[in-house]
């Protein structure tokens with residue numbers, strides 16, 4: 498799979514100071530998408546084992562609260578294997594740091610049986626809907642999207658929204 502860019506210190510996508518990676522490739526093409534440069538599955542750079550090692554190294558700093566995976570679409574069929582590999586490696590190395598993921602797919606409709614959920618703390622799900630856009634929403638762009646506490650949702654077998 499491929500990725501678009503890595504941010505070494507990101508304060509906009511999740512709690513605290515984070516490392517973030519924007520995956521490459523998205524088939525949703527939402528109107529008003531903030532990252533259309535991530536749509537092309539052939540763009541960006543290859544996500545190699547060396548890239549994953551570099552991300553893990555960046556996450557090791559005491560100032561880093563965790564890793565955020567955005568898009569592009571991390572859960573697209575072409576990307577989910579690489580996303581799962583990165584998520585698993587991150588959680589195994591840093592069980593006390595948090596993993597946040599953004600996806601246009603829905604937790605309960607599309608993702609609930611996917612292995613990757615085991616490693617995710619917070620999932621912001623749903624496609625961006627420009628008719629529901631608001632600049633004051635936290636962690637999401639439109640009001641239809643949900644900020645989900647994944648581990649509580651898996652345990653309780655229903656959607657539990659994330660609360661700080």
Ligand code: SF4
Nearest residue numbers: 523526527530569601
């Ligand atoms: S799912 Fe996300 S990356 Fe894909 S088009 Fe919609 S807003 Fe853009």
